[in-house]
Amino acid sequence: MPAADRADIASLDLEQLADALADLGQPSFRRGQLVAWLYGRLAPSFDAMSNLPGALRADLEERYSLVHPELAEVQRSADGTRKYLWRLADGVLIESVGIPAGDRLTVCYSTQAGCAMGCTFCATGRGGFVRDLLPGEMVWQVALVADDFKTRASNAVAMGQGEPFNNYDATLAALRLMNDKQGPAIGARHLTISTCGVIPGIERLAHEPEQFTLAVSLHSAVQATRDRIMPGVRRWQLDRLRATLIDYTQRTGRRPTLEFALIGGQNDTTAEVSALVNFARGWMCHVNLIPVNPVEGTGTGRPSDSRVAEVAALLTAAGIETSVRTERGTDIEAACGQLTQRHRPSAG
Ligand code: SF4
Missing domain, CATH: 1.10.150.530 (DNA polymerase; domain 1)
Structure with a gap:
């Protein structure tokens, strides 16, 4: 043939x-x-x-x-994080990040090349959508990164380029391959899907039999702010998102994570934090605060450490399980999309 x-x-x-x-x-x-x-x-x-x-x-x-992703570039951070740029069989570029911590290795992989959601703080969003990835192209990112670290991946997170629920079937197929005991054999609870809030995807995931973990990029619980910084999810308003997530927890018994990238001066204000408290209070979720890595050209910055601590304390005082994610790989541009952008001559 x-x-x-x-x-x-x-x-x-x-x-x-x-x-x-x-x-x-x-x-x-x-x-x-x-x-x-x-x-x-x-x-x-x-x-x-x-x-x-x-x-x-x-x-x-x-x-x-059978064509493996070809390594186009790897950047190694002083903190051990490695960022990979892969060239796929058709020449498309995608990114993955390997994050070691003790005897664990978390691989953050892409589910699409580029992304159509247009989040303003994200370099991938600025580059637009290229194509969906195939299941094996996702699994290979995880397996190749683990191979480079000469260990097995303990966790894999669909948090690289792309909105996983815009490529639902291929992403679920990849998770099942990653979970397979003959493949990377990563436990279902250690396989996380991170969505920017695509409600039909959350509803579908609630009916899957596996214990996959759900994370939602919230980034603001004020509708006007969220509409501005995450225009791709405007059609799924926050009240409906909250109701869908509560339904998800009741159906699955699993606790989703709300990812909240704290952007200095934008979503770390008193009004923003109180909206976040109201959104997350009273149901089974976990808030993960991420002081955001600066992205050149987006005008975003990092809030002060004292403001991050204050926000965490306010959430905890409201009875909301909260953590602050340590920034990793800042020196190698580990925010998604940054490496690809540099390789695209037309990108800003
Ligand atoms: S943050 Fe995620 S969903 Fe938003 S544009 Fe970037 S890759 Fe897409």
Whole structure:
């Protein structure tokens, strides 16, 4: 089959991998072997899958392409964080970040190349949407970063470029591949999806059987502010978002995280903090305050440490579980989209 007509093996979810092997007359245990080679051992080709029969390797080669993301650049922060820029098979650039902490490694991966949501504080949002990623392109980011750290990933977070719920099916397929014991084998609770508040996605996730973790980028509980800084979610207003999240907690028994990037002078004011308290009070959530990394050209800045501590204290006093995320990778532009922007000649 001409190379251009072959399907990308990275497009297949677990069920489709099983069907593909069944079509080739293979017993069911072959799926585990194939997943292990693709996403556990990072085989660079079907031919390298040495415990598969030669005829099967040839059949797979005939029908499917297998092209790993190619490393275009890696930046290493003094704090151990590493940021990766990958070039996909079609030349598209995406980013991942590896964040080590003790014996844990968290990989932040992209679910789309670019993003259509247009958040004003985000470099990816400024670059626009390019395309959805395939499930395997997400899993490979996690596996390749773990390989670079010479360890396994303990946690993976869909918090790189893109809105995961705008690419729902592929993201869920990737989570199931990451969770598979033959692949990266990351526990479901350690697989986090971070959405900017796409309500239909939250509703769907509430009905999935796995214990995946949900994080919502809130960033303001004042409707006018949120409409301005996150224009892509204007259609899903805050009261409906809160009701959907409460329903999610009741249905799943799981506690979502509300991510709140504190932007100096914008969403750290008294009015903003009291709206956040009102939004988060009285139901099972966790607020994660993130003093924001400066993004060149967006006019955003970091609030003072004392203001961050005050905001955390106000939330805690209202009975809201709160943490402050330590900034990592500031010296390597770890905010999403910053590395890609530098590689795009047209980007500002
Ligand atoms: S913050 Fe996330 S959802 Fe918003 S533009 Fe950036 S990548 Fe998209």
